[in-house]
Amino acid sequence: MIRALHRWPGLLALALVTVLALSGATLSVFPAAERLGSPQAEARLTVADLASRIQAVYPGVEQIRRAPSGRITAYWFNDGAPGAAVIDPATGQGVASADPNQAERWLTNLHRSLFLGDGGRVAMAAGAAAMLVLSLSGAALVARRAGGWRRWFAPLRGPLSGRLHVEIARVAVAGLVLSSATALWMTASTFDLLPDGSAAPAIPAKVSDKTSVATGAMDLLGATPVAELRELSFPYPGDASDVFTLKTDRGTGYLDQGTGALLAWADLTAWQRISETIYMLHTGQGASVLSLVLGLMALGVPVMGGTGVVVWLAGQRGRARIKGNVTANRAETILLVGSEGGSTWGFAATLHQALTEAGQSVHAAPMSAFDPACYGKAQRILVLAATYGDGDAPASAKGFLDRLARLDAPPAAPLAVLGFGDRSFPAFCAFAKAVSAVAEAKGWQKLLPFDTVDRQSPQDFARWGRMLGTAMEISLELSHQPVRPAAHPLTLVSRRDYGAEVQAPTAILRFALPKIPLWRRLTGRGFGRFRAGDLLGIVPEGSAVPRFYSLASESRDGFVEIVVKKHPGGLSSGQLMALEPGDGVSAFLRRNSDFHAGRGRTPLILVGAGTGIGPLAGFIRANTARRPVHLFFGMRHPDSDFLYGEELSAWQDEGRLARLVTAVSRGARPHYVQDALRAEAADVARLIGDGARVMVCGGRDMAAGVADALADILAPIGLTPVALKAEGRYVEDVY
Structure with missing residues (x-):
C-alpha cells in the first residue's frame, strides 16, 4: 500500500513536482542575495532616526518599509511624481532601484501559479500535495528498507539508481515535508480557506488636529529599533485628521501626527504569528540560510524523480507480472517474497497463478511489506525467500526479521517457508532458515515443514507445491519454467591459459565489448556501464540456470574480462574453456555493488x-x-x-x-x-x-x-x- 502510495503520485505528477522544486530552489537564492546586497542598519538605529534621515533627503516620503532581509525601501512624491528607492540607513539616501527583480517576479509567478491565475494555483497546490505524499510515503519506505527508523542511515546495497534515490531522500525528506506542507497552508490561506485571525487596532476617533511634531521627537518611534520595523506610513500631507501607522514585529499602532502620542495599539495574534512563521519557513524571507538549505534539498527532487523512474522500470523488468493480485485485507493466502535478482518473483508468479486458478484469493507482496494487521481474512501465509551473500536478507526482505521479532504474538494464519539457493554454497538458504527459526521461536504455527529449492529446480518447486496442495486439501500442480535472462552475444578476442601443469586448467578470457545503443550508454543499462566486481551471467547450452563470474574489467577498459577454471563435469566452465578467439557466447550483466x-x-x-x-x-x-x-x-x-x-x-x-x-x-x-x-x-x-x-x-x-x-x-x-x-x-x- 505504502509503495503504491509513493509510486503513482510520483509518476503522475513528476513534471509538475519537478517544476515546483526547481523554481523553488532557484527562488531560494534571492533572500540570501537580497540580504547580502542590501545596506544593513546599525544595531542601535531607531525608527525615529531612520525616518528623520530619509525625510531630510526625500521631504515627500509617504512610506518606509523594512523587508525581513533587512532591506529598507522608501516611497515618496516629489512635485506630483512618485519615487521609490532602496535606502542606505546610514545616510537616508537611495542606493538602488526599488523595482522588483524581473527574473524573481517571473519565477515567483511560475512557482505559484504557472502563469495561469487561480487555476494554476490549484495545479501547484496539487503538486505540493503530491510532494507531501511522496515525502511521507518515501520516508516510510526508506525506514522499511533500512530495517527501521533507528537504522535510517544504515549502509545500502543494490543498483546505483536505487541507492542514489534513497541517499538523497534520507537527507532531503525533512525539507521537502516542510516546504510542501507550508505551501499547502499558504494556498489555503490564499483561497480564504483558513480563518484570517488578524487583529488591527481600532481607528482612533479623536486626534489633536495638529501637524507640527517631527518624527525624531516621537517617543514610540525613538524607542523602536529599526530591526523590529516592518512599515511606517506617513499621514496624508495637509490632512490633520490622518495619523502615522507603525507596524512592527510586535503589532500595529496609530500615532498622532501633532503630538506623537500613541492613539491605539494591537499586538499580533497567535494566529498571525503562526501564519508569518509558515510564510518565513516556505519563502526563506528572514531566514536566508534556511532558504538555501531548503533550496538545496529541493534540487534533489528531479534527481529522485529520474532515479525513481529508473528503479520503477527496473522493477517492472525484474519482477514477474502477477495478475489478479487481490488486496491484503481480502486475501485468503498471503504470499511474501524475498528476492535479490528477481528470479524468486518468477516462482511466486507461478504459485500465485496456480492458487488463483484453484479458486483461492491471493495477495503477493515483498517481505519488506509484512504487516499482519492487514491480513484480516488470511488462512495461510507463504514465504518464498532467497538469500543474499553470506546469509543476509535479500533486497525485498529488508526489515522482515526485525518486524517479526517485535510482534507480541505470531499471526493466527499458519506459515510455510520455502528457501531458494544453491546447495554448493555454504550459506545455502541461510536467510530462509533464519526466518523459519525465528517464526518457530515465536510459536508461529507451521502449515508445512521448512523446505528448499536448489538452483531454481522446477522439480523441487513442483514437489513442494504438491505438499502445499495436500495441506490445503486442493489439487496443486506447479509447472514453473524459469525465464531465460535477456542476453547479449559476446565474441572472444583473446585467451591466456594457465594451470595445466598443476591439473587446474584456468584461463583469462577477454571478450569484445558489444555494440551498445546510445540510450544504454546514457542510462548505464546493461553493458553500457559496469565495474570490476560486477557479475557476468552465462547461460550454458542445455540449461536455463545462469552461472556467474566476477568481472575483471570495467566498461571504460573497452572489453569484458573474466577468469575461468575448468571444473570436472562443469557445464558452463567446460563450454567457456572450449572457446577460441572468434567464438561467441551469450551473456548478461548483474550488478554487485557490495563488491566494488x-x-x-x-x-x-x-x-x-x-x-x-x-x-x-x-x-x-x-x-x-x-x-x-x-x-x-x-x-x-x-x-x-x-x-x-x-x-x-x-x-x-x-x-x-x-x-x-x-x-x-x-x-x-x-x-x-x-x-x-x-x-x-x-x-x-x-x-x-x-x-x-x-x-x-x-x-x-x-x-x-x-x-x-x-x-x-x-x-x-x-x-x-x-x-x-x-x-x-x-x-x-x-x-
Missing part, C-alpha cells in the same frame, strides 16, 4: 586465491589515482598459475599496486594466503586500524581461513572481522 572498490584514498587490502584474482586485478587496473592497494594472492605454483603476473609487476611500477605478497601452496613448504597474512600481521593490523578496507575473493575454504587469520591479527587492537563487516570494511565474494 569504491572511491577515495582509503587503503585497500585485497585477498584472493586462484580465479579470485579476477575482480581484484580489475580494481588494481582501475586504480589510476594511485590509491594504496595491498594484494595478497595465493597460487599453486608461480610457473603454472601466476595469473596476471606480468600485469601485476607493471602495475607496481606505475604505482597502482603498492605491495604484492604471494603464497605458493605446492612445493616443499606449502604456504597459503592466510599464512601470508599472518606473516605480515603487524602491517595488516596497522592498515586496518588506520581505516583500511578488506576485500576477499575466492573459494569458501580460503575465505574461512582468511577470516580466522584476521580474527587473530585484529584481536590485539580490539577489532574483529564481524565488526568490520558491520561497518562495510570487510566484504567477500565467495564461491
